[in-house]
Amino acid sequence: MSNHLKFDRRQFLAGTALGAAALAGTTGLPGIALAQGRSGGVMRVSTDQAPSKLNPLLHRVNPEYVLGELLYSGLTRLGPEMQAEPDLAESWTSNQELTEWTFKLRPDVTFHDGSKLTAKDVVASFEAMLDPKTGSAARTNIGPIARVAAADDATVVFSLKGAYADLPVALAYTNAKIVPAAIVTGDMARLDREAIGTGPFKLVSYEPARLTVVERNPNYFIKDRPRLDRIELVVYPDPTAEASALIAGDTDLMLQVSPADYKRVSGASGVKGLRTPSGQFLNVILGCDQKPFNDARVRKALALAVDREAMVELVAEGLGSPGNDTPINSAYRFYQELPMREANIAQAKKLLTEAGYPNGLNLTLVASDRPSTRTQLGVALRELAKPAGFNIEVQTMPHATYLDQVWTKGAFYVGFYNMQPTADGIFSLLYTSDAAWNETKWNNKEFDRLIAEARSTADEAKRRDLYAQAQKLMHEEVPTVIPVFFDLLSAQRDYVQGYQLHPRGAVYRLDYVSLSDKAPKRG
Amino acid sequence: MSINYLLKRILTILFTLFVVSLLVFGITQVLPGDAAVMLLGENATAEQLAAVRERLGLDASLAVQYLHWLAGVLHSDFGTSLRTGLPVTEMMFPALGRSLLLALLSIGLMLIIAIPLGILAALRRGGPTDLGVSLASYVGVSLPEFVTATLVLITLANPAFGLFPATGYVPLSEEFWRGLHHLVLPVLTVSIILIAHVMRMVRSELVDVLHTDYVRAARLKGLSPRRVLFRHALRNALLPTITIVALDVGYLLGGIIVVEEIFAFPGIGRELIVAINARDLPAIQAGALIMAATYALSNFMADLAYAALDKRIQYA
């Protein structure tokens, strides 16, 4: 039984540059109807962070995900509508209980070093992902896998710890890439400098802080892709410089444009802005296991102090949508619309007094410096929550320190998350008691039950109902304040064809991109 | 310059480098943020962390760690970057080369502009040229680099005018003219402050020299003003300039950090900032040590040059 996830296509298409030429059908096959452009050419992509890691199992930031897609493949990949598409796996089936999944591998796939891909490589890769010593983010994001085994050279069987309907989509996770078994058992460190994958491109040079160059893999298992000869990933730590480079034509595609710059950049001549609603959000984590946030009244009071439309204006420059304190918005398939929480200062004050803080509450909010919207949210929250009696001091810190000392540990800080392919993905990543990144420590049994049940059935209607209840629960109990969702923003030169902004925010599909005749010839 | 003097100076600089290494190592060891956690990420268990700490030698005493590091440094091995996993040397030395290119071009530009202007101001002392030069110097010295850089960005890199790219770097070996085009703005920004410094120094030194008895005597002897200027006054005035240029290298190493950051120029300053933000201890130590060592060495060269030229010029 294979699954397809559909979500509101209209919304998705509304934002993309090539809405008209978008995907054909719902068969889940890669969009054959994409614009045919000239094959060949060199494209320069700019990013604002250095891809410091080359090993796909250790990737954590967007530019690294780009390289992961270019150089490696997973068993499945994420389609534009969050459905699982075949990548190294041609097809898959599962048993009735959804506890055992069998994947059939594509034949005649070779790694960049010439060795053939077999099920052994898949097994070794997944074992590495699941091994805590590797330290891969994939470990907790690819589903409840108990065991991976090779049934034969071209078949892999996953035995799960519990029923899990979304396995094929989960296996499309950014870090779940297949590397040679010989490397896993031999010298993993080689992957820090070399890329030995099965992806559409091969590594030419890697200078993480500056420039990474990849070129077409002539032995890629899909014959008419990739469409480009070379891709250069250039790092611009300064967003102004990055935007100027695109406008000047020094680069062809800018992966991420800040809300503040979007209007200007997309209005420049020769530049096309790309915008799509997504489930990417900023939230305020409230440590539910300690004072004062163990009292639901305090949490609700804070939620009532926030004017969400103002937040969208201030933090996303209007290029987003208001959040209703659940991580699921209309970009997700199982979204349940609830009445939007309006700011009510009087009510907020009342709740605070009831909770025992008639004179207000002093708090310190930690915001890391990346992206800068975290700090903006912090400052905005400080101002907006003042009238309700919240006295918030904003403390910024470098992202590295934040990851080290505050993330998943602190009591009151600003979080930032990309959209996940499934509702289960985001719920079990952050909000269930056994979540890998259980930041709120909400630990609500009822919530856990709803999520566990929804994950283990394939019945659409049942899932919809369960997820609706889960969203309602989060909205009422407010383990975290989620005031704003961001539209993903990007920009390209108009001669770039076939690039679609994917709401997931970490999926790029650059092997579908080509350049028109108007593109400059780069050496 | 005697051998004795030379030896003494060499000993001094070795001592200096030693103290610098101690300082850099000492200060950075106070850094919060466990290196092992940085390496393994948040998902690591206590045993893994302990294992990595042992592997990195973080459990040894500070003194031992220092000696270990120093030994490596002397073999040109600065350790492995916690961020990229690549040898720090591979990242730092090419970056240093690029920074030096930036510095040299800036100094070149500065010499071409600052010296003639300084001379002019000294000769036309009290006049509008002098006033203009003095004013410009004041402003140039009082603007922090990031302000200058931003002003340059707003004006010359404004996409509306399309004059210069706001971006960082294209290697000259790849595309010469384009590379040069990208270098203009960073070089200009760095030069501005150098020019302000040196212009002022040249002017005031020259003014002083022009009033000395020595020069007055030369004039009275009937030597032409130009001859007096070039053969006597100028050389004496330019001597302190060498010192200033050497000091400016030190300043450059500071200011260059900011300029490289703004223009995304992949020099050693930017590598250092990236390392600092990522808590990449080996890279921070290497970057700081290299920058300080470069400064110390350039001071050393300036001292030698000064000593060598001094006798010859003063009593020429």
Place this chain on the structure above:
Amino acid sequence: MPDALRRLLGTPQGQLGSLIVFAAVLLAILGPALAPYNPEQFHITARFQGPSSRFWLGTDQFGRDLLSRIMMGARSTLPLALLATVIGTGLGAVIGTLSAFLGGRADEAIMRTVDAVMAIPGLLFALLIVTSLGANAFNAILAIGIAFAPSMVRITRSVALAVRSQDYVKAAIARGESSRFIVVREMLPNVIAPIVVETTIRVSFAVMTLATLSFLGLGAQPPSSEWGLMVSEARSYLFRNPWMMVWPGLAIAMIAVGFNLLGDGLRDALNPRTSE
């Protein structure tokens, strides 16, 4: 003293410098009281505005009045810079005078070490210290103070050396006064003048270095309105409202120029022997 003051105010540098510094200090003290708006208040419908009759210098990304923010920022920038300079000068003066007094081997050892420490460029030194201690305004001042100290050591030492050989010191030694007495009561007061000049000029460096550290994210933190931080935050909005960057930049420049001028003026006023 009043004599020096008259001389100071006699030169154009002295006048201008004193004026600027005085205005800045006044602003720092009265600051927010004079500000037309609450510096932290958002005006959501009036964001990114340029100078207008309502907001004289314009508004920022949250709609906060830039003039009010700058006035409040004087409270961060100025005292912090002064504090950093005082720390550096104090530290440097004590070590320098001590070294001069001790003389001989001890003096040599101290100076060699100081020279070595000076091999680290100021900003770099401050960067390292702030990175180790943690990025906030206070640590930034500490770092700048420590980074400034070595050069102050040199200056105080050279002046102290000149003074040491003066007669009144010899007399004090002959009288049998304790070392501490000599250092504090006899040497230091005469060392003051050049130090005052140097210190004044150092304030200007402190302002710029503090602003640079804040700019790099290693100094004052949001929502502070320290001027360097304002410039740093304004970078993202460079092309939407350039004024956000211009005003704090100008403010920094003015203060730096002011202290430079004052320093120059003081140098002439306290030392009538130096001619121009």
